[in-house]
Structure formats: structure tokens, C-alpha cells
Amino acid sequence: MTDKSDQHKCGCGKNNGDCESHRDDPGLTPVSRRDFLKRSAVIGSGAAALIAAMSPLRLLKETITAEEFVQRHYKEMSKEELDKVIARISAKVRDRFGVTPRLRDVKPMDGVEYVYALNLSRCNGSRRCVHACVNENNQSRSPEIQYISVFKMPKGTMDMEQGTRHYDPEQVPEDDSYYLPVQCQQCENPPCVKACPVEATWQEKDGITVIDYNWCIGCRYCEAACPYWARRFNFTEPDIPKERLNPDMAYLSNRPRPKGVVEKCHFCLHRTREGRLPACLEACPTGARIFGNILDPESEVSYVLKKKRVFILKEEAGTLPRFFYFFDK
Amino acid sequence: MFKWLRDYLYFLWRCFVISFVGEPLFYIWMTFLTCLALIGLNAYCKQLVHGLMMTGMTDHVSWGLYIANFTYLVGMAAAAVMLVIPAYVYKRHDVHEITIFGELFAIASIVMCLLFVTVDLGRPDRFWHLIPGIGRFNFPISMLSWDVVVLNVYLFINLHITGYLLYMRYLGREPNKWLYLPFVFLSIAWAVSIHTVTAFLLAGFAARPFWNTAVMGPRFIASAFAAGPAVIIITIQLIQKVFRYRTSIEAIYLLRRIVQVSMIINMFLLLNEVFKEFYTDALHNASARYLFFGLHGHDALVPWIWTALAMNTVSLILLMSPWTRRMVPLNIACLLLIVGIWIEKGMGLIVPGFIPNPLGEIVEYVPTWNEILICVGIWAVGAIIYTILLRCTTPILKGKLKINLKYTQRNVSY
Numbered sequence: 161m162t163d164k165s166d167q168h169k170c171g172c173g174k175n176n177g178d179c180e181s182h183r184d185d186p187g188l189t190p191v192s193r194r195d196f197l198k199r200s201a202v203i204g205s206g207a208a209a210l211i212a213a214m215s216p217l218r219l220l221k222e223t224i225t226a227e228e229f230v231q232r233h234y235k236e237m238s239k240e241e242l243d244k245v246i247a248r249i250s251a252k253v254r255d256r257f258g259v260t261p262r263l264r265d266v267k268p269m270d271g272v273e274y275v276y277a278l279n280l281s282r283c284n285g286s287r288r289c290v291h292a293c294v295n296e297n298n299q300s301r302s303p304e305i306q307y308i309s310v311f312k313m314p315k316g317t318m319d320m321e322q323g324t325r326h327y328d329p330e331q332v333p334e335d336d337s338y339y340l341p342v343q344c345q346q347c348e349n350p351p352c353v354k355a356c357p358v359e360a361t362w363q364e365k366d367g368i369t370v371i372d373y374n375w376c377i378g379c380r381y382c383e384a385a386c387p388y389w390a391r392r393f394n395f396t397e398p399d400i401p402k403e404r405l406n407p408d409m410a411y412l413s414n415r416p417r418p419k420g421v422v423e424k425c426h427f428c429l430h431r432t433r434e435g436r437l438p439a440c441l442e443a444c445p446t447g448a449r450i451f452g453n454i455l456d457p458e459s460e461v462s463y464v465l466k467k468k469r470v471f472i473l474k475e476e477a478g479t480l481p482r483f484f485y486f487f488d489k
Numbered sequence: 490m491f492k493w494l495r496d497y498l499y500f501l502w503r504c505f506v507i508s509f510v511g512e513p514l515f516y517i518w519m520t521f522l523t524c525l526a527l528i529g530l531n532a533y534c535k536q537l538v539h540g541l542m543m544t545g546m547t548d549h550v551s552w553g554l555y556i557a558n559f560t561y562l563v564g565m566a567a568a569a570v571m572l573v574i575p576a577y578v579y580k581r582h583d584v585h586e587i588t589i590f591g592e593l594f595a596i597a598s599i600v601m602c603l604l605f606v607t608v609d610l611g612r613p614d615r616f617w618h619l620i621p622g623i624g625r626f627n628f629p630i631s632m633l634s635w636d637v638v639v640l641n642v643y644l645f646i647n648l649h650i651t652g653y654l655l656y657m658r659y660l661g662r663e664p665n666k667w668l669y670l671p672f673v674f675l676s677i678a679w680a681v682s683i684h685t686v687t688a689f690l691l692a693g694f695a696a697r698p699f700w701n702t703a704v705m706g707p708r709f710i711a712s713a714f715a716a717g718p719a720v721i722i723i724t725i726q727l728i729q730k731v732f733r734y735r736t737s738i739e740a741i742y743l744l745r746r747i748v749q750v751s752m753i754i755n756m757f758l759l760l761n762e763v764f765k766e767f768y769t770d771a772l773h774n775a776s777a778r779y780l781f782f783g784l785h786g787h788d789a790l791v792p793w794i795w796t797a798l799a800m801n802t803v804s805l806i807l808l809m810s811p812w813t814r815r816m817v818p819l820n821i822a823c824l825l826l827i828v829g830i831w832i833e834k835g836m837g838l839i840v841p842g843f844i845p846n847p848l849g850e851i852v853e854y855v856p857t858w859n860e861i862l863i864c865v866g867i868w869a870v871g872a873i874i875y876t877i878l879l880r881c882t883t884p885i886l887k888g889k890l891k892i893n894l895k896y897t898q899r900n901v902s903y
Contacts, residue, residue, distance in 0.1 A: 212531075213528070213530045213534070216531065303542075356627055357626070357631045358618040375618060376615075380552065380611070387695055388847060395540050395542040396542035397540065418612075421611060422611075477696065
């Protein structure tokens with residue numbers, strides 16, 4: 161039968177005759193004009209359905225320019241390329257917010273390694289740091305993205321599961337609790353950097369782990385890898401009111417982020433690398449936060465690390481945080 | 490000189506043409522799938538416009554249904570090897586005839602995997618950052634970059650093996666062993682590797698104690714080698730009916746035995762996991778408590794996991810009994826197992842990894858309709874691909890789609 165159908169290969173000249181091969185498998189015969197027209201109609205309506213299905217795309221506000229599409233990784237760009245990119249982003253910020261930003265690329269300094277220390281005896285859970293951070297770093301306000309989570313912990317435990325971020329008393333601090341602020345710990349052995357499939361996040365020589373928001377593909381693997389829940393994803397276009405924009409910004413820190421990328425605390429590198437202190441520290445009403453260069457033996461953090469009984473969160477995770485906690489009345 | 494190229498292009502053209510032609514049932518099926526795929530595409534376009542906010546995912550549960558389906562389908566793709574090993578290593582002739590259906594199934598599964606990863610990306614426009622050479626690839630450090638490599642290579646190995654064998658059959662020539670056998674054996678190792686790497690992807694981080702377990706890899710392999718052959722058992726029967734392609738019952742019995750053994754191992758490993766979590770009863774078992782019993786009143790997954798466990802247990806009992814030598818009970822057992830493992834290994838594995846989050850907060854995850862429609866769309870695309878592959882393959886295997894004699898004769902006379 162196989163041979164027969166081979167030799168036929170439409171010897172009968174028809175498409176729907178009673179020749180064996182047709183009945184067996186109509187697909188193996190040439191196509192008649194009528195069938196062709198019928199098929200064209202099917203293909204036409206299919207294409208129409210396809211266009212209809214894709215119609216939501218017309219709502220796409222922001223289109224990606226060719227320049228943005230081919231932009232290279234931060235570390236691979238020359239000075240000139242980066243300047244061009246910065247000019248482009250500045251123009252975009254100006255168009256969107258009506259403010260000309262002071263956008264620049266701030267490099268790490270030699271001989272500096274930043275370390276944070278937090279005095280838990282002093283922290284009173286006011287959460288001023290949380291809001292100062294949001295204002296400083298141009299996070300989305302709706303939905304609001306926060307880099308710092310302050311946990312109200314019942315006294316007598318270090319188990320984070322016992323604490324809560326959602327507390328709202330008349331007055332802080334409350335007697336039975338202490339407060340534990342957590343943000344990116346700027347680990348020396350960061351699992352997030354290991355996780356990223358495209359090297360969009362890396363550790364700089366001053367210990368700060370940064371993200372190239374124009375390189376991140378938004379897979380959120382780093383979020384899964386972080387033991388401190390420090391990373392945030394832009395699930396939608398970040399919404400920042402015009403009057404709230406902080407125009408003092410750097411490429412690797414607080415410039416407005418696009419939709420679909422990950423962000424996190426960067427120790428306010430646009431401030432700290434120019435000799436100022438992080439916004440969360442300045443906002444703290446109790447002086448619980450201490451920041452500085454661990455490589456400088458005279459610095460306050462060096463003193464704290466030498467003299468106080470400091471500890472780190474989740475030591476067992478092996479991440480070697482640069483964020484230290486201590487109790488000190 | 491370019492005759493081989495012309496022959497090959499003509500072959501592709503004919504395959505293209507017959508994938509649009511069939512019996513009424515074929516048209517109904519393909520139209521149905523196309524509608525689902527378009528609905529999924531529509532949902533994805535909405536997600537592109539509004540962002541991943543359209544899904545149920547949050548910073549707390551940052552992976553959901555997409556990655557759950559991805560994990561499951563990597564296993565499906567790897568399971569093709571359960572036909573390749575008996576056919577090529579143990580020289581089972583009856584299995585040899587159906588091996589190709591397993592390999593085609595692997596191709597469709599891998600395409601679905603790649604689609605699921607793509608829809609999960611926040612910036613799909615930057616996919617090229619993942620391409621070695623032009624992007625910046627964190628290889629070999631990132632397990633995700635490993636996964637990208639092994640999945641794509643596995644896709645090409647299978648495309649090569651099936652494409653080459655089918656084309657030789659079409660030409661009526663004896664295939665050259667050296668051109669496909671090395672790849673067949675490579676595919677065996679590779680199949681195991683794709684699923685192991687996917688397990689490592691989850692198991693590699695201290696941040697998620699629920700995933701940070703050494704049995705993750707073995708569990709993945711065992712569940713894949715149970716669910717995959719179960720799907721193949723059912724598809725083989727469908728192929729028999731729809732495409733009138735005869736296969737031997739012995740091959741199905743062999744698959745049944747494979748499913749039996751894999752399922753026993755799978756359940757055993759699950760038991761190990763459950764023992765370790767609950768007998769030790771340390772703080773790290775919060776996710777497991779959430780999954781099986783609920784935590785502080787949050788219990789969205791509890792009914793699901795117990796349903797899955799019930800399905801798996803019933804299916805195992807059925808499989809071990811002689812009833813499943815008949816097709817109807819066997820199919821019921823297979824269906825139970827396919828769904829049971831999908832729940833246990835998809836939602837039951839990915840989601841609890843995020844609950845509670847590393848700082849002990851509990852935020853539950855419920856997929857949105859838009860997210861579900863995208864998933865349905867991708868499954869429909871996978872089914873379309875598999876149907877088309879089968880549509881082209883069965884006539885070639887039956888010897889009905891061959892290089893046209895007249896055509897070759899004409900060429901000779903030129």
C-alpha cells in the first residue's frame with residue numbers, strides 16, 4: 161500500500177477522490193485552488209485574531225529606543241559611552257519630572273571599606289530611617305518600596321519569626337519590645353551576586369553591592385537568594401510624585417529605576433562616596449546608627465567593632481555581613 | 490550541487506504543509522489550542538504593559554506559577570531518557586519504535602520551559618544579556634546561567650537526533666550511526682543534568698532552608714521519571730488511536746514498570762524529607778509546617794498538598810496492583826500521578842520556599858487570573874508544537890511521507 165500511494169502522488173489529479181492515499185492521509189497530496197482559498201481565509205482570520213490578541217500593547221507608554229536596547233554593561237562602557245548614557249537618562253528624568261538632576265557616576269574610593277553598626281539599645285522603632293531612605297533614594301511611592309524593614313521584637317528572642325513589621329502604637333518605644341532594623345547587609349560573600357545570571361549585580365571595592373538597573377533582566381533569582389530579604393523588585397512602573405524627586409543622584413544608586421528591575425540599599429553611595437553620611441543615619445533621632453570606614457583605625461565603626469560585643473544576623477548563612485548589631489546601654 | 494539543500498528545504502516545506510491538514514478532529518483540536526494560545530498571548534501583552542504586578546507575585550513570594558510550571562516541565566523533558574535508555578542501552582526493539590515520541594515530547598517541553606522563563610522576566614527585552622558572547626554571562630557561578638546552557642543544548646541535541654533520523658527515513662536511507670548515536674548517549678547524561686541543575690538552582694541557597702536540602706536533586710529526578718513516562722503512556726495510546734500508529738503493549742508495560750519504581754523512590758524521598766523536617770522540629774521547618782499544616786492561620790496550600798499526597802498514594806497503590814495491566818486503570822493511575830506530582834513539585838515546592846520569608850514574615854501567594862491564562866496559553870503552545878511534530882512524524886514513520894519518486898527521477902534526468 162505504501163508503494164502504491166507513492167506512485168500515485170496524485171496521479172488521480174483530485175484532492176478528495178477515493179484513491180487510497182487521500183483517504184489515508186489527505187495531507188500528503190497537493191493542494192487544490194479551492195482548498196488554497198479556504199486556507200487563505202483561515203490564515204486571514206487567524207492573523208486578525210493575532211492582532212486582536214496583541215492589542216493591549218498599544219497602551220505601552222514607554223517604548224525602548226534602539227540606543228537603550230543595545231546599551232552595554234556598566235563595566236564594559238568607556239567613559240564617553242557612560243557620559244552619553246548619563247546625558248540620555250538625565251534628559252529622560254527632565255522630561256518626566258521637570259527637574260534637571262545632578263546625575264553622575266560616583267566611583268569607590270581607594271582604601272575605604274564601608275561598615276555599618278547599629279546600636280539596638282538605642283533604636284526606638286520610630287522608623288524615621290525607613291522614610292528618610294525612601295525620600296533620599298527615589299523609591300516608588302505607590303506601591304511604596306522600602307529598603308529598611310524595622311521589626312518589633314519581643315524581648316528574649318532573636319527569632320525573626322516572633323517579630324513583626326506591622327506595629328502602630330501611640331508612642332515608641334514599647335516596654336516589652338526591642339526594635340531590629342534590617343536592610344542590605346552588604347555581605348562580603350553575597351549570595352545575590354552569585355545568583356545573578358548576567359552579572360547585573362556585583363560587589364565594588366568599597367564593599368557596596370550595586371546593581372546596573374539597565375542590565376538587570378528581572379529574573380528575581382537574587383531576591384530568592386538573599387537571606388536578609390533586602391532586595392525589591394519593581395513590579396510596575398515606579399510612581400514618584402514630581403515634587404518628591406531627589407535630583408542628587410548617581411548611576412548605580414538612586415536614579416529613578418525602570419519597571420521590571422531589582423533594587424536595594426546601596427549605603428547611599430552617592431552621598432557616602434563623597435564624604436557624607438547615609439540618609440538613614442542622618443534621620444535617626446537616637447543616634448543608634450554608626451557608619452564609617454573600617455580600614456581607618458580611628459573611625460567610630462572601628463572603635464565599635466573593637467570595643468563592643470557586636471553580632472551579625474544569620475551568621476550561619478556564611479554571608480559575612482558588613483552590617484553589625486550590638487546592645488549597649 | 491545544492492540538490493541536498495533543495496531536498497531538505499522541500500522536506501521542510503512538505504512538513505509545513507501537512508501540519509495544516511488533517512481530519513476534522515485535528516482541525517477542532519488545533520483551533521481550540523490556537524484560541525487558548527491567543528488568550529494567553531493577550532494576557533501576556535497585558536503583563537508587558539502593566540508589569541508583573543498583573544501576577545500574584547510580591548517581594549515576599551517572588552516566584553510563583555511560572556517557575557512552578559517551569560520546574561515541572563524540565564522534569565517532563567528529562568523523562569524522555571526513560572525511553573532512550575531501554576531502546577539504546579538495553580536494545581529493546583519494541584521501545585525503540587516509540588522512543589522518538591519521547592524525544593519529540595522533550596522538544597515540546599523544553600520550548601514550554603523557555604517560554605515560562607521568558608514570561609517570568611521583568612525585562613524580556615534584555616534577554617540578549619543571557620546570550621554567551623554578546624551578553625555578560627555569569628558562568629559557571631550562577632546556577633541560572635547553567636540552566637540556560639543545559640536547557641538550550643538539550644533542545645538542540647533532541648532536535649538533531651529526531652530531525653536526522655526522520656529525514657533519513659524520509660529519504661529512505663540507512664542513518665549513519667556516527668551521526669546520531671553519540672548524541673543519543675550524550676542526551677542520556679544531559680537529560681539527568683538538566684533536572685539536576687534545576688534542582689541545584691533551588692537547593693543552592695542558605696536563605697531558603699526549605700529548598701536547601703541534598704535530596705532535592707534525587708527527588709526531582711525520581712518525580713520526573715514517574716510523571717514523564719506516565720504522560721508518555723497516555724500519549725502513546727492517543728497516538729495509536731488518532732494517528733493509527735501501532736505500538737506494542739510490551740512497551741507500555743515496560744513504561745508502567747518504570748513509573749512504579751520511580752514512584753516508590755519518589756514517595757520514599759518525600760518521606761525522608763517530611764521526617765527530617767518534623768522529627769527534628771527545629772526553627773527551619775517553618776515552611777514545611779506552612780505547607781502541611783498552615784502557620785499562624787495561613788493555610789492556602791494545605792488542601793493542595795494533601796490532595797497531591799492522596800493522589801500520589803492512590804496512584805502508587807493502583808500501579809502496584811495487577812489491575813493496571815489493563816489500560817483504563819493504568820490511565821487513571823497515570824493521570825492521578827501526573828496531577829499529584831504537578832502540585833507537589835510545582836506549587837508545593839516553589840511557593841513554600843518563600844513562606845515565611847527570610848525575615849519570618851508570612852505573606853501568602855494566590856495566582857491571578859491573568860497569570861493563570863498566560864500559563865494555559867503556554868501549555869497550549871506546547872500542545873500545538875507536539876501535535877504538529879506528531880502530525881509530521883507519523884506519516885514519515887509509516888513510510889507515507891517519503892521523498893517523491895517522480896521528483897527524484899526528474900532530478901536524476903537533469
